[in-house]
Amino acid sequence: MFMSEYNHTIDAKGRLIVPSRFREQLGDEFVVTKGMDGCLFVYANDDWNAFEQKLTSLPLINKEARKFARFFLAGAAQVEVDKQGRILLPANLREFASLEKDVVLVGVGSRIEIWSRENWDNMDADSDMDDIAAAMEGLGLTI
Numbered sequence: 001m002f003m004s005e006y007n008h009t010i011d012a013k014g015r016l017i018v019p020s021r022f023r024e025q026l027g028d029e030f031v032v033t034k035g036m037d038g039c040l041f042v043y044a045n046d047d048w049n050a051f052e053q054k055l056t057s058l059p060l061i062n063k064e065a066r067k068f069a070r071f072f073l074a075g076a077a078q079v080e081v082d083k084q085g086r087i088l089l090p091a092n093l094r095e096f097a098s099l100e101k102d103v104v105l106v107g108v109g110s111r112i113e114i115w116s117r118e119n120w121d122n123m124d125a126d127s128d129m130d131d132i133a134a135a136m137e138g139l140g141l142t143i
Helices: 021-024 045-056 062-076 091-096 117-125 129-138
Strands: 002-009 015-017 031-036 040-044 077-080 086-088 102-109 111-114
Touching: 002 015, 002 021, 015 117, 021 040, 031 045, 031 062, 031 091, 040 045, 045 062, 077 086, 111 117
Parallel strands: none
Antiparallel strands: 002 102, 015 086, 031 040, 031 077, 040 111, 102 111
């Protein structure tokens, strides 16, 4: 399970250091794709394969299912960790998530999210946790 928050920077070539705790669980190769809310999602290969299976099992006759699968699969990239613990984020993914220099890597259970520092700060500031907790209670999650 991934958890915690780490602040890092992307260099001029688009490389990002992946925290060693995350690398231990991800291995040397993993998948980065477009995520929800304007961030990138990072999956270990086993978790990506399970997610990919779910996406490809969606009914082709459903337009929303096709769009949903296309969003994640077309944006996906297999990345490798170099000897310095960095990955090269493809330009299209950096652009999608507005990643320029300062980024935040956030562990959220079965995946990691990569956020621009600005978007992370804005997302966090806009959150009313009381309202969100009430909505989660409606989904069966209580604290």
